[in-house]
Amino acid sequence: MLINRVEDAPRSITRFRRENRVAQNGADSVASTADDGTETMSPAEVEHVAEIFKTPLTCSYNWDYRVAEDRIRKLYELGKRLNWNASLDVHWDQTPDWQDAKPWGEEQIESWLEDNPWNGYPPWDAMSVERRCEYFFQNQCWSLSQFLHGEQGALLVASQLASSAPTFNAKLYAASQTFDEARHVEVFNRFLKTKVGFRYPVTRGLKDLLDKILTDERWDLKFIGMQIILEGLALAAFHTARNDTSDPVLKELLYLVIRDEARHVTFGVNYLEEYIQTLSEEEREDRARFAYEACVVSRDRLIATDVFRYFGWDADEAKRVLVERGINADFQTRLYERVIPNLKRIGLLTDRIRPKFEEMGVMDFENLATDGDIDWRELEKPLEPDVTE
Numbered sequence: 581m582l583i584n585r586v587e588d589a590p591r592s593i594t595r596f597r598r599e600n601r602v603a604q605n606g607a608d609s610v611a612s613t614a615d616d617g618t619e620t621m622s623p624a625e626v627e628h629v630a631e632i633f634k635t636p637l638t639c640s641y642n643w644d645y646r647v648a649e650d651r652i653r654k655l656y657e658l659g660k661r662l663n664w665n666a667s668l669d670v671h672w673d674q675t676p677d678w679q680d681a682k683p684w685g686e687e688q689i690e691s692w693l694e695d696n697p698w699n700g701y702p703p704w705d706a707m708s709v710e711r712r713c714e715y716f717f718q719n720q721c722w723s724l725s726q727f728l729h730g731e732q733g734a735l736l737v738a739s740q741l742a743s744s745a746p747t748f749n750a751k752l753y754a755a756s757q758t759f760d761e762a763r764h765v766e767v768f769n770r771f772l773k774t775k776v777g778f779r780y781p782v783t784r785g786l787k788d789l790l791d792k793i794l795t796d797e798r799w800d801l802k803f804i805g806m807q808i809i810l811e812g813l814a815l816a817a818f819h820t821a822r823n824d825t826s827d828p829v830l831k832e833l834l835y836l837v838i839r840d841e842a843r844h845v846t847f848g849v850n851y852l853e854e855y856i857q858t859l860s861e862e863e864r865e866d867r868a869r870f871a872y873e874a875c876v877v878s879r880d881r882l883i884a885t886d887v888f889r890y891f892g893w894d895a896d897e898a899k900r901v902l903v904e905r906g907i908n909a910d911f912q913t914r915l916y917e918r919v920i921p922n923l924k925r926i927g928l929l930t931d932r933i934r935p936k937f938e939e940m941g942v943m944d945f946e947n948l949a950t951d952g953d954i955d956w957r958e959l960e961k962p963l964e965p966d967v968t969e
């Protein structure tokens with residue numbers, strides 16, 4: 581076993597050798613493939629790149645095994661019932677390798693080029709149409725890579741919650757969520773390896789957000805960061821990606837992941853709603869500030885600067901142009917429509933923190949529906965076999 585311990589997350593793009601990738605539609609073949617469709621490697625060939633972080637996690641046993649028949653218990657049961665298997669429930673062979681054929685047609689490219697916020701930005705205007713199409717490809721790969729890294733973060737936080745959450749139902753739920761997040765890591769990793777062919781490193785803003793959540797001692801801050809902010813962010817991003825893609829495999833796997841994430845957010849809101857009430861005013865303000873800071877990181881720092889660098893642009897300048905032109909506006913609306921009502925419901929839009937959110941211009945969303953209002957019929961729907969539309 582080869583473990584390479586590093587001080588920080590790698591900064592370079594990882595490319596998967598074509599001969600080691602899975603055969604798609606008979607296009608090419610490899611001698612042997614693992615269950616997940618990727619290459620099989622001997623243990624000696626795999627280099628594990630491990631970044632150590634330390635966390636003074638305060639954990640708890642629970643010596644009262646009686647089970648409260650509450651919403652949390654019901655969500656746990658639902659999680660077990662709606663389990664899926666990435667190897668069997670995603671039809672991986674529906675589309676070719678993106679290196680051979682991109683899953684978007686001329687019409688889509690035309691509409692991208694026309695309705696493109698970069699128009700008028702000199703480095704963009706200087707690029708050929710082929711180069712601009714390459715930009716869309718790189719940008720999609722960057723997003724999918726951040727989904728993968730974010731899911732790994734969620735896996736690590738969920739596993740911490742199983743140890744640190746103080747109540748029995750929450751421990752069981754966190755354990756089931758841990759398995760959900762493992763499947764999410766699995767599907768995004770497989771998609772990048774077998775369809776896209778390369779992977780971008782984790783972006784600094786996302787890494788900072790994950791570090792903040794993973795290394796805080798207080799379990800409920802992890803809980804808030806993970807179930808309200810990170811999952812809210814993930815749901816907004818997954819819905820956007822699912823609407824934008826015409827790749828049936830990606831549509832299918834996002835459908836499965838979104839189902840799980842919606843349940844995770846619902847669990848978080850319902851649990852925190854009761855828990856936050858047990859805190860002192862000062863403790864509550866602390867949590868409210870933490871949630872606000874996590875929102876700021878999500879707004880300002882999740883930008884594809886590595887893609888800008890790939891094209892040789894000045895990353896700071898391009899980032900400024902992007903923010904000025906409100907390129908992320910749609911995504912941010914989706915994010916805050918979800919996060920702000922949830923923060924209000926769990927009691928974290930305190931009088932002290934409200935003016936800061938007002939400055940961000942997101943308080944219009946405070947009275948929208950929350951994920952705490954459980955639509956059991958929607959959550960209980962069985963998984964649909966064909967979800968590629």
Ligand SMILES: [Fe+2]
Nearest residue numbers: 731734761764
């Ligand atoms: Fe997830």
Ligand SMILES: [Fe+2]
Nearest residue numbers: 734811841844
């Ligand atoms: Fe999740």
